[in-house]
Amino acid sequence: MSDLLVAEGVRKEFGGLVAVNDVDFTIPEESIVSLIGPNGAGKTTFFNMLTGVYKPTAGRIVFDGHDVTAKPPHAIAQRGIGRTFQNIRLFQNMTAIENTLVGMHCRLSGGIVRSVLRTPGLKREEEEARKRAHELLEFSGLLGSEDDYARNLSYGDQRRLEVARALATQPKLLLLDEPTAGMNPQETSDFTGFVSKLRNEEKLTILLIEHDMRVVMGISDRVTVLDYGEKIAEGTPQEVQRDERVIEAYLGSGALAG
Amino acid sequence: MDFFRAWLKARPDYEQVVRRRGKRALVFGTPAFLILAVSGAASLALVLLTVVAVVLYVPAWNYYRYGRWVVVGGVLLLAVFYPFYQANLFEFPIFGGFPSVDTGVTMLIYIMMALGLNIVVGYAGLLDLGYVAFYAMGAYTAAWFASQHFHQVNVHFGAVGVNPSVPGIHISIWIVLLIAAIFTAVVGVIIGFPTLRLRGDYLAIVTLGFGEIMPQVARNGDHLFGQNITNGPQGINPIDPPGFGDTLNDATGVPSDYLTFNTSFLGHTISGVELFFWTALVLVLVTVFCSVRLRDSRLGRAWIAIREDETAAAAMGVPLMRTKTWAYAAGAFFGGIAGAYYAAFKSGTFPDDFFFNISVFILCMVILGGMGNIWGVIIGGGFLAYLNQEGLGNIGGWLNNHFSGASTSSDKWFTLWSNEIDVPLYSSGIFGIILVLVMLFRPEGLIPSSRRKAEFREGVSDEPLYDVQH
Numbered sequence: 001m002s003d004l005l006v007a008e009g010v011r012k013e014f015g016g017l018v019a020v021n022d023v024d025f026t027i028p029e030e031s032i033v034s035l036i037g038p039n040g041a042g043k044t045t046f047f048n049m050l051t052g053v054y055k056p057t058a059g060r061i062v063f064d065g066h067d068v069t070a071k072p073p074h075a076i077a078q079r080g081i082g083r084t085f086q087n088i089r090l091f092q093n094m095t096a097i098e099n100t101l102v103g104m105h106c107r108l109s110g111g112i113v114r115s116v117l118r119t120p121g122l123k124r125e126e127e128e129a130r131k132r133a134h135e136l137l138e139f140s141g142l143l144g145s146e147d148d149y150a151r152n153l154s155y156g157d158q159r160r161l162e163v164a165r166a167l168a169t170q171p172k173l174l175l176l177d178e179p180t181a182g183m184n185p186q187e188t189s190d191f192t193g194f195v196s197k198l199r200n201e202e203k204l205t206i207l208l209i210e211h212d213m214r215v216v217m218g219i220s221d222r223v224t225v226l227d228y229g230e231k232i233a234e235g236t237p238q239e240v241q242r243d244e245r246v247i248e249a250y251l252g253s254g255a256l257a258g
Numbered sequence: 259m260d261f262f263r264a265w266l267k268a269r270p271d272y273e274q275v276v277r278r279r280g281k282r283a284l285v286f287g288t289p290a291f292l293i294l295a296v297s298g299a300a301s302l303a304l305v306l307l308t309v310v311a312v313v314l315y316v317p318a319w320n321y322y323r324y325g326r327w328v329v330v331g332g333v334l335l336l337a338v339f340y341p342f343y344q345a346n347l348f349e350f351p352i353f354g355g356f357p358s359v360d361t362g363v364t365m366l367i368y369i370m371m372a373l374g375l376n377i378v379v380g381y382a383g384l385l386d387l388g389y390v391a392f393y394a395m396g397a398y399t400a401a402w403f404a405s406q407h408f409h410q411v412n413v414h415f416g417a418v419g420v421n422p423s424v425p426g427i428h429i430s431i432w433i434v435l436l437i438a439a440i441f442t443a444v445v446g447v448i449i450g451f452p453t454l455r456l457r458g459d460y461l462a463i464v465t466l467g468f469g470e471i472m473p474q475v476a477r478n479g480d481h482l483f484g485q486n487i488t489n490g491p492q493g494i495n496p497i498d499p500p501g502f503g504d505t506l507n508d509a510t511g512v513p514s515d516y517l518t519f520n521t522s523f524l525g526h527t528i529s530g531v532e533l534f535f536w537t538a539l540v541l542v543l544v545t546v547f548c549s550v551r552l553r554d555s556r557l558g559r560a561w562i563a564i565r566e567d568e569t570a571a572a573a574m575g576v577p578l579m580r581t582k583t584w585a586y587a588a589g590a591f592f593g594g595i596a597g598a599y600y601a602a603f604k605s606g607t608f609p610d611d612f613f614f615n616i617s618v619f620i621l622c623m624v625i626l627g628g629m630g631n632i633w634g635v636i637i638g639g640g641f642l643a644y645l646n647q648e649g650l651g652n653i654g655g656w657l658n659n660h661f662s663g664a665s666t667s668s669d670k671w672f673t674l675w676s677n678e679i680d681v682p683l684y685s686s687g688i689f690g691i692i693l694v695l696v697m698l699f700r701p702e703g704l705i706p707s708s709r710r711k712a713e714f715r716e717g718v719s720d721e722p723l724y725d726v727q728h
Contacts, residue, residue, distance in 0.1 A: 051573055077575035089570040091563050093709045101556075102563045106575030108556050112584055115555035116548050126556075169575050 004029045004173055004205045005050070010059035012045050012229075019045045021229040022059070027173065027207055032199055034208045034216045034237075037226035038250050043209045044086055046226070047175055050207075051083050052076040064172060078106040082171030084162040086178045086209070092151040096142055096161050099150055100133040103168025133168065140164035141194075156187050163194075173205045174198065180212050192218050213251070217241065225250065272321050279316045287312065299348035307347075310336070337539055341532045342524055354652030357644050359531050365643040366538035367600045372623040372639035373545045373632065374592030379621065380630035381558060382585035383565030384454070385462040388469025390616040391449070392442050392590040394476060396597025397607040399438035401494035403429045404602065407486075418501030419515040431500035435541075435598050442594025443587040450586040454579055457568075469617045476609040488609070495606025499530070500537065534603050541599060542636075545592050549632055552588065561585055562709070615686050619646070622693050628703025638704055642692075646685060654681030 007025040011018070020042040027033050035043050048054040050061060052073040061069045068076050082103075091099050108129055114122045137146055140160045145153060150161060159179060166174060176195070180188045192215050198204045210216045216223060216237060223240040225233040227249040233240050240246055266272060291308055294300070314332045319325035340362060347356045357365065371393060378386045401407060404417065406426035414422050416430030429437070453464045479488030488494070499517040507514035516530045552558050560581045563571040572578050601607040619642065627638025659667045663676035681688075696703065 053569060053573065072577075073569070073572035074575050074577040077573060083573055085570065085573075089567050091566040091570065093566060094559075094562060098559060098562075102559050102571065102576065103574045105556060105560055105563075110556040112552070112557055112588065115557055116551045118551060165574060 002029055003027060004064060005207075006062045007050070008060045008062075010046065010049060010061060011057045012042070012049055012054060013057045019229050020049070020056075020226075023226070023229070023231050025224065025231070027205060028221075030199060030203055030205055031221040032195065032206045032208065032219050034210055034220040034223045035226060036210060036216055036223060036240075036250065037232075040228075041226040042229040043226055044177060045229075047083065047177055047207075047209060050076075051081055051175065074106065077169050077171075080170070080172035081175065082166035082169040082173070083175035084159075084166050084177055084179060086181070088158050088162055090150040090158055090161055090165070093149060095147050095149055096137060096153065096164075097130070097133050097146045099161055099165050100136055100168045101129060103165040104129050104133065104170075107168075107170055136164045136167055137161075140167070155182060159183070159191075167198075167202075171204065173207065175207050175209075177209045178211065179208070180210065180215055188212060188215060191215075195219055269321055272318065275318045275321070276316060279318060283312055283316050293351065294348065297351040299350065301348050303343070303347050334543075338536065341528070341535060342526050352653055352656045353649055354656070357648050359535050361644065361647045363531065363534045363538050363603055364600075364647050365640050366535070366542050367596050367603070368620070368623065368643035368646075369636050369639040370538075370542050370545050370596040370599075371593055371620050372627070372635045373542070373549055374589045374596065375620050376624050376630065376632070376635045377549060377552065377592070378585050378589035379624050380635070381553060381565075382561040382582060384582060384585060385458065386465045386586075386589070387462050387614075387617050387621065388449075388465035388467070388472075389589070389593060389620050390469050390612050390614065391472035392446060392593030393597035393600075393616065394472045394612040395442040395445050395590075396438040396594030396599075397601040397611070398476065398488060398494070398597075399441050399594065400431070400434050400598035400601040401497055401607045403427050403434045403437060404431060404498040405494050405496065407489060407494045416503060417498050418503050419499045419517055428498055430503070431498065431602050434602075435595050438598035439591045439594045442597070443591040446586040446590025447583055450583040454582045454586065466614070466617075469614050473609055473612040473614075476612060491609055493606055493608030493610075495608075497601050497605050497607070499605065500534075500602055538599065538603075541595060545595075546632055546636075548588075548592075553630075553632075557581065557584060618693075619689060622689050625693065626696050626703060628706040630709070631703065631705050631707045634703050634705030634707075642689065645688075646682075650682045650685055650688065654679060657681065 003026045005025075005027040007023065009022045009024060010020060011022050012020040023042075023046065025046075035046065037043055045054065049056045050063075052068070052071050052075065055070040059069070060067065063076075063079055063081060066079060068079060068081075071079075091102060094102070108125060110122050110125060134146065137143060140163055142153075142157060142160055142164060145157060145161075150158065153161060163176070163179070166176075179195075180191050183191060195206060195208070195215075196219050199206055208216070208220070220237050223233075223235065223237050224231060225240055225243070225246050227245075232249060233243040233246045235243075241251065287308065291304070294304055310332065314329050319328045322328070341359045344356055344359060344362075349355045371389070374392070375386065375389050378384050378389070404427070406424060408427050409425040411427060412423075412425050413427045413429070414420075415428070416433065417428035418430070420428050449465075449468050453461055453468070456464060475482070476488045477491055480486045480490030482488075499515055501515040501517075501519075502512040504514050506512050513519040513533055516533045518530075519533055520527065520529050522528065560571065560576045563574070563576055564578060564581060568578060620639075623639035623642045624635055625638075626642065627636070628634030658678045659665050659669045660671045661674035662670075662678050663673040664678050
């Protein structure tokens with residue numbers, strides 16, 4: 001499988017602080033890759049550079065054959081990178097289905113004039129969009145919560161809605177930032193199955209930031225470990241689990257036993 | 259009857275809503291009715307108006323399939339026939355009579371501007387403190403294309419009320435309205451370019467700046483790069499009147515020239531003022547129509563998303579600059595029409611018409627009415643515009659009659675102050691106080707959208723409205 005995303009020498013400096021230090025990173029198509037490391041290692045900063053929220057201080061990011069280094073977030077979303085956020089950033093005062101419809105913004109085409117005139121073509125497009133949003137919500141396990149305001153959903157449902165919204169952008173690469181944070185073991189296990197389904201059935205490529213080792217070891221094809229902004233290990237889950245530097249920096253010796 | 263029972267069962271809360279509305283109507287309506295009746299307003303008009311108000315409000319029409327059109331249609335009928343029954347209406351105790359048709363035109367124009375600003379502030383959440391710039395742009399565009407200002411040329415196209423030999427550019431007002439709208443929208447895009455990159459407070463300050471620049475350019479525009487663009491402090495007047503011209507008049511009877519129109523209908527004289535009123539009504543309807551369509555569209559959703567969480571919106575593919583610029587352009591479009599139409603109505607445009615206070619005034623209307631809610635903005639805008647034109651003056655007159663030492667009227671109660679106070683003079687202060695009171699006690703406005711009500715009560719995600727969470 002070819003590489004869907006290639007990041008070379010990516011670096012992010014905030015003044016004197018080097019958050020990400022010349023990291024090389026590739027993601028093969030239709031794989032599930034996990035990015036792990038202690039808090040403050042630069043994982044979310046790296047994510048933010050991939051999605052255009054931050055501009056890299058140096059380095060290059062090539063996605064699907066296109067150079068997306070320092071492009072604005074909406075352009076990267078249009079290219080096909082979708083994401084969820086570590087601290088849930090739903091549109092709280094919009095309903096679940098409206099959140100999902102916003103995700104489809106770059107895949108719909110209604111401009112200002114057509115919206116005012118509500119041409120038959122536009123009406124059809126909106127109906128189809130609603131149908132697709134409905135299907136996405138159903139796929140994400142949110143049937144029945146469509147017209148609930150996002151702020152009224154349970155925590156687990158909000159996480160699911162974030163994924164549904166990201167899926168609405170029709171991504172080729174899905175970035176999930178600590179998606180199981182705050183979930184109990186049952187929910188975590190359900191979510192892990194859901195991520196596998198996304199790769200197996202929808203043929204998505206997935207990059208995961210995770211702290212829960214059961215998820216990481218359970219579904220990752222490959223794991224990359226960051227510490228203080230640097231890549232300290234990379235390989236299959238088993239290899240990384242046994243790596244000494246990783247154990248020292250992050251996993252702790254208890255991980256070997258588990 | 260069975261059909262109705264089944265219909266009721268499908269909507270379990272309908273009865274509750276109607277009951278609540280009925281109670282509300284009783285609790286607020288009865289004292290209001292009695293006060294009005296006792297204070298000398300007792301008349302057929304009062305009874306009819308009360309009946310109409312109750313019929314439009316209590317049955318909760320939006321539960322019926324086409325019910326919302328009942329309310330819209332009812333209000334529209336009331337508005338269209340207003341010039342006919344305005345003279346027969348009663349007087350309120352302190353506020354005096356219902357507004358004249360002339361004031362009605364001004365109210366409608368302000369409502370149009372408030373609806374335009376509602377798109378910028380209410381939908382997209384962009385705090386624009388310089389909306390008067392768009393209004394001024396529209397007014398001066400009308401002045402350029404429908405007056406003798408550019409007397410070096412002689413262009414006539416569909417203009418009415420003006421001799422073809424008269425110099426200047428004279429284009430039909432209807433086309434001029436469109437030109438003004440598009441031109442102002444373009445100016446909105448240009449202003450948006452440097453300002454929309456900024457967030458929140460900074461955007462407000464910069465728009466405030468532009469709101470000040472425009473009137474200054476207007477005032478000093480008679481020596482701009484050696485050209486007389488705005489004719490300076492004297493302004494540009496007269497401006498050609500609206501009309502449909504003689505050919506259309508002969509064919510269909512539509513007024514050829516608003517200013518010279520005079521006819522009689524249902525026992526009332528119909529002249530220019532009534533025509534301006536009905537045209538303004540049409541313009542407001544167009545603005546409302548566009549607002550509703552935009553709100554429920556892909557663009558409207560994008561605006562709300564940007565208002566909620568800009569970063570998340572961008573990550574979902576919403577282009578921030580472009581989307582915010584569309585909000586500006588749409589708001590400017592309607593502000594431009596309002597400005598151009600007002601200039602045609604007053605037959606002139608003067609720099610003194612545009613000052614920063616107007617931007618805040620229109621913002622007050624949007625906030626008082628309920629940001630984002632079209633009915634709320636209409637009511638808030640209409641009420642504040644009425645206060646500004648007639649209401650404050652009437653209140654002042656009433657206060658002076660009753661409390662002024664200089665009053666020789668038989669209504670006088672006792673002396674609170676020796677001279678006569680000029681209430682309209684304090685209008686800015688009064689509107690400021692209204693704004694403060696609204697933000698303290700009902701920040702979501704008179705008729706909030708349910709979205710906004712929640713925002714104000716609970717704060718926007720991690721941003722509480724107040725420093726201390728209640």
